[in-house]
Amino acid sequence: MRGILGRLVPDDAAIRTGLRWKLSAAIALVGALVAIALSLVVHNAARVSMLDNSRDLADERIRVAQRMYEAGRTQAFGVKVDDPDIPGDLMEKVAEGRRATYVSEGAHGVPDIWAAVPLKDGRVLSLHTRFTDRGADVMKDLDQALIIGSIAVVLGGSALGVLIGGQLSGRLRKAAAAANRVAKGETDVRVRDAIGGVVRDETDDLARAVDAMADALQQRLEAERRVTADIAHELRTPVTGLLTAAELLPPGRPTELVLDRAKAMRTLVEDVLEVARLDGASERAELQDIMLGEFVARRVAAKDAGIAVRVIHESEVTTDPRRLERVLFNLLANAARHGKPPIEVSVEGRVIRVRDHGPGFPEELLAEGPSRFRTGRSDRSGVGHGLGLTIAAGQARVLGARLTFRNVRPAGAPEHVPAEGAVAVLWLPEHAPTNTGSFPMMPLSSG
Secondary structure, eight states, X not given: OHHHHHHHSOTTTSOOOOHHHHHHHHHHHHHHHHHHHHHHHHHHHHHHHHHHHHHHHHHHHHHHHHHHHHTTOOOGGGOEESOTTSOHHHHHHHHTTOOEXXXXXXXXXXXXXXXXXXXXXXXXXXXXEEOOHHHHHHHHHHHHHHHHHHHHHHHHHHHHHHXXXXXXXXXXXXXXXXXXXXXXXXXXXXXXXXXXXXXXXXXXXXXXXXXXXXXXXXXXXXXXXXXXXXXXXXXXXXHHHHHHHHHTSOSSHXXXXXXXXHXXXXXXXXXXXXXXXXXXXXXXXXXXXXXXXXXXXXXXXHHOTTSEEEEEEOOEEEEOHHHHHHHHHHHHHHHHHHSXXXXXXXXXXXXXXXXXXXXOOOHHHXXXXXXXXXXXXXXXXXXXXXXXXXXXHHHHHHTTOEEEEEEEOOTTOOTTSOOSXXXXXXXXXXXXXXXXXXXXXXXXXXX
């Protein structure tokens, strides 16, 4: 179901709202509903109470008027005898011989209060009054007070929602930022410490779960790294012996095949060991000042004189020449193995670009970066062990550099159009890391 919804509504097109505004809207909506319900209840209760008081007053007056009428006075309280305007429902009750009151809707929505009583001579004595102006004013003032109170409740609920939601969303944002740092390889980051706070809630449970997951994953990766390093280390001696023994075989095609496979195995073992060392984050750069364009031109010429090097802008950099050479040679080897000639190398300031004219990098590599032992037909020609670019990326991290990959397509061409080549770009930092892995502090200028 998640996949279906993800396809129907892309993440980029989804409406993104903050948690604080969702909470604020929810609290404001609930507050509005409660305020409206209470206002209606209070309004109706007050109206019914005031009408009941008016009916009681009319009933008391009609009783007094009845006694006065029987005593010979008929003008008390404006009562009438056999009033033709008496409502029919009230007349039905009076016909049963009962004294009764009745409320009808008058002009302009003001209730009319009726009271009637049967007389001994068979006639009907009735009293007709309207809802007092004072009562109407009281109801109007009450309605205004209820409206103002409802608005205050909604605004207060919104402010409370923003406050509570802001605190919660702030903690979640801190947790997300810390989790992203953990995902990028910062093993010393603790999500629980990042969110802070004194009050414990579900966010702390989530943070502790993420920390536990990160610790378990780190332990597992470290165990795998140690196992890989141990296996590769143990293989070095027999592989070296195998290569030495192969060199003692008599010349011929079988000997060449054995030597070729033995050398390939030795290279694989050395690469696995290098990857294990890079994963251990214990490698440190040995820095020197070099002219980058001159260095790249010399190294590429020694590797393959047929590769053209173009120095657009020369720059002096502080870096580890051995590791830089390793990155450069791995990029050239990858271009030669998976791409097509011509292979072009350019140097512009602190940026080195290696381009070939092959089918381009696979989408998995562009999306996720290099991954060891991930090869296949989608990975260019599908040969190799997937360690060359992994080592290049690891050595770039030791140098404090950034290694990016992209495919070259015609201008304005859609994604399904085949690439016209692949470009690997090494961005050397302005300030190289020290031998402790940190970056030097820039001295403040005096004066």
